[in-house]
Amino acid sequence: MVQLSRDNLLRRGDEAYEQARLDAVWNERKPDRYPDVIVRAGSEQDVVAAVQLARSEGLSIGIRSGGHSWVGNGVRDGGMLLDLSRLQGITVDPAARTAAVGPAVKGPALLGQLAPHGLFFPTGHAPTVGIGGFVLGGGYGWDSRRLGPACLSIEAIDVVLADGTLVHATDTTHADLLWAARGSGPGFFGVVTRFHLALHDLPRRLLRTAHTYPLDMLDEVLAWSYDTLELLEPAVEFSAKVGFSPWLDRQTVSVTATAFCDTGEDLLAPLEDAPFRERAVRAVVAQETTMAELYDYADRMTPPGMRWALDGIWTDEPVDKVLDASRPLFESIPDTTSHVLWMLWGGFPERSNACWSSQAKLYLSPNTGWTDPAEDLAHEQWAHGQMAALQHLSKGLQFSDNNLADRFDHGLSPANAVRLEEIRALYDPEGLFRTYMVPAESTTAYAAAGHARTH
Ligand SMILES: Cc1cc2nc3c(=O)[nH]c(=O)nc-3n(C[C@H](O)[C@H](O)[C@H](O)COP(=O)(O)OP(=O)(O)OC[C@H]3O[C@@H](n4cnc5c(N)ncnc54)[C@H](O)[C@@H]3O)c2cc1C
Numbered sequence: 001m002v003q004l005s006r007d008n009l010l011r012r013g014d015e016a017y018e019q020a021r022l023d024a025v026w027n028e029r030k031p032d033r034y035p036d037v038i039v040r041a042g043s044e045q046d047v048v049a050a051v052q053l054a055r056s057e058g059l060s061i062g063i064r065s066g067g068h069s070w071v072g073n074g075v076r077d078g079g080m081l082l083d084l085s086r087l088q089g090i091t092v093d094p095a096a097r098t099a100a101v102g103p104a105v106k107g108p109a110l111l112g113q114l115a116p117h118g119l120f121f122p123t124g125h126a127p128t129v130g131i132g133g134f135v136l137g138g139g140y141g142w143d144s145r146r147l148g149p150a151c152l153s154i155e156a157i158d159v160v161l162a163d164g165t166l167v168h169a170t171d172t173t174h175a176d177l178l179w180a181a182r183g184s185g186p187g188f189f190g191v192v193t194r195f196h197l198a199l200h201d202l203p204r205r206l207l208r209t210a211h212t213y214p215l216d217m218l219d220e221v222l223a224w225s226y227d228t229l230e231l232l233e234p235a236v237e238f239s240a241k242v243g244f245s246p247w248l249d250r251q252t253v254s255v256t257a258t259a260f261c262d263t264g265e266d267l268l269a270p271l272e273d274a275p276f277r278e279r280a281v282r283a284v285v286a287q288e289t290t291m292a293e294l295y296d297y298a299d300r301m302t303p304p305g306m307r308w309a310l311d312g313i314w315t316d317e318p319v320d321k322v323l324d325a326s327r328p329l330f331e332s333i334p335d336t337t338s339h340v341l342w343m344l345w346g347g348f349p350e351r352s353n354a355c356w357s358s359q360a361k362l363y364l365s366p367n368t369g370w371t372d373p374a375e376d377l378a379h380e381q382w383a384h385g386q387m388a389a390l391q392h393l394s395k396g397l398q399f400s401d402n403n404l405a406d407r408f409d410h411g412l413s414p415a416n417a418v419r420l421e422e423i424r425a426l427y428d429p430e431g432l433f434r435t436y437m438v439p440a441e442s443t444t445a446y447a448a449a450g451h452a453r454t455h
Contacts, residue, residue: 004049010038024064024083025072026128029307029376031443033072035062035081042086044158044166044193051164051191054080054432062434063191065103066130070310071403071443073133073186076434082191084132089194092117097199098155103132103192107141111291119199122147125298135195137185137399138356140345140363142294143260146234147200148348151182151356156196162189162432171353176423183356184420185399185411187435189428203235203260208289209268212245212254212282218330219323221253222342224274226319229344229361231270235260241301242330243339247282251333258294259286302367306337309380309444310401311387312365313394313409314358316347322362325393329366329386334379338368355420357413358396365401380406380444405437406444 010017012034020038022030037059039050054061064074064083075081087102090110094117101110107123110131114120122141124134134141139150147153156170157178169177181188213221225240232238237258245252259267268286271277302308315322329340343363350357366386368379384406397409404411412420424435439445 004039004046004053008040008042008046009053010040012036020083021075021081024067024075024081024085025069026067026304027070027072027308028305028371029309029443031072031075033075033077033441035076036078038081038083040083040086044160047082047084047160047191047193048164048166050080050082051160051162051432055162055164060434061191061432063132065132066106066128066134068124068126068129069133069186069403070308070401071405071437073403073437076441079434084191084193087193092119092199094119099197099199101131101195101197103130103195105131107131108291108295114199115202118202120202121153121197121199122150125295126302127295127299128304131195132192133185134400135197136181136183136188136192138183138358139400140343140398142258142291143200143203143235143237145237145345145348146260149183149356149359152348152351152354153198153200154178154182154195155198157181157192158194158196159190159192162428162430166193175353177427179353179355180420180423182354183399183412186403186437187399187420187424189424189433189435201262203262205259205261206289206291206294207259207261207268207286208256208284208294209271209286210254210256210282210284211271211274211277211280212248212252213276213280215242215251215253217276217279218242218253220276221255222323223319224276225255225342225344226362228270228274229346232257233259233267234346235262236267238344240342240344241339242342243333244336245282252281258289301339302369306369306371307373307376307379308367308369309383310365310367311383311407312341312363312398312401313387313390314360314396314398315362315364315393316360316395317393322364322393325390326364328389332382332386333366334368334382335370337370338366338379338382341365341367355412355416357416358398358411360395363398364390377444377448381448384444403437403442405439405442408439
């Protein structure tokens with residue numbers, strides 16, 4: 001049995017424990033949850049040793065790759081936190097158009113290795129999101145309208161199972177494991193040590209249009225965006241944001257479209273045809289851009305170093321109904337950092353080899369960021385409370401942004417949710433791996449009850 005070094009194994013009470021617990025979560029809003037043991041794996045062998053240790057000590061396992069779960073899903077009470085942040089290897093096979101990628105790899109590092117080969121992957125929008133949780137949870141990344149959610153580009157996984165064995169799962173070997181990995185998010189029941197990703201052609205040009213309108217045009221702009229989606233090629237990513245504009249120093253509604261172009265054609269022309277176009281108070285039109293700039297825009301929208309809470313629903317409901325029901329959400333945006341994203345993904349064909357099955361035309365998501373811990377409850381209740389009020393419109397949640405602890409909704413179709421549990425029972429019969437969070441683990445609930453726990 002491989003031994004974990006002292007540096008890799010921290011127990012509660014050890015000097016380095018608390019910093020390692022805090023570092024496991026990107027969000028400054030850290031969970032009030034304390035694992036008994038933290039293992040910082042440096043290799044696949046360490047992961048196997050960690051699983052063996054957990055079994056021998058009766059510890060359940062929470063996993064951290066890039067640490068970008070908004071609620072710190074890997075950090076659970078008791079048990080083991082298995083921190084994979086050191087697993088950052090990338091091996092590209094240009095001929096096969098695949099890459100073997102460690103779970104903690106970030107988007108810019110991956111794209112940096114792919115670009116010289118003319119290859120691309122739909123990484124998360126912010127540059128700091130880890131591949132692990134992102135691809136398992138569906139993964140709506142750059143160019144995902146055309147390329148699909150990133151989970152559909154997982155070709156195979158290397159995964160350490162609950163019995164400590166390391167297996168390679170493909171569509172023909174352990175196909176049920178790979179089916180589960182494509183979309184179960186925090187409900188996956190194994191430790192993926194390497195993702196084998198199918199790669200795509202590097203778009204030759206990136207063009208970006210952004211129009212900003214006065215806030216009182218909100219209904220008009222968002223309703224138009226709903227119809228305009230049908231006119232935009234899948235190579236155009238299209239969203240709106242309701243929130244503060246730093247350029248204009250006031251609340252606005254802005255629409256942004258990014259074209260991932262293979263040729264020089266103008267995929268963004270439909271935005272210039274908006275009937276209210278001349279009322280834009282700021283306009284960037286089909287400007288050449290780069291992935292570095294796109295990552296930068298995303299990073300500035302949810303900057304690090306702040307406390308964040310998010311929620312969201314998928315919906316296909318008629319736009320008037322969505323707008324009417326969302327009015328309280330738009331009218332109560334708490335401050336200049338917080339905003340509501342109106343993301344028009346449009347739907348993508350589901351596949352029988354993936355459990356991923358929660359999507360719709362629109363993803364509506366409040367994002368709230370703050371710095372004062374005294375405001376935790378107000379912000380968390382805004383995000384989750386406003387979405388609870390829109391539950392009747394929901395076609396499901398996105399595992400990447402939600403946790404079932406703060407607001408229950410389904411993240412998989414009923415049939416796929418049942419099948420996932422059947423497969424879990426085969427591979428993890430004793431429940432070694434933590435699965436979806438439950439209300440008792442919600443930081444919002446702790447705060448609401450006025451007894452945030454101290455340890
Ligand atoms: C600033 C920011 C921007 C974001 N942008 C996007 C975006 O554009 N599109 C999008 O779809 N999502 C986005 N997200 C959400 C993000 O994809 C999810 O939070 C995702 O879980 C992050 O992956 P991670 O590895 O960094 O997270 P972690 O917190 O490390 O992992 C989250 C959970 O995923 C599971 N998991 C992770 N790695 C493994 C593994 N190797 N084996 C088994 N299970 C594992 C575990 O249950 C783990 O607790 C964003 C999040 C943030 C904070």
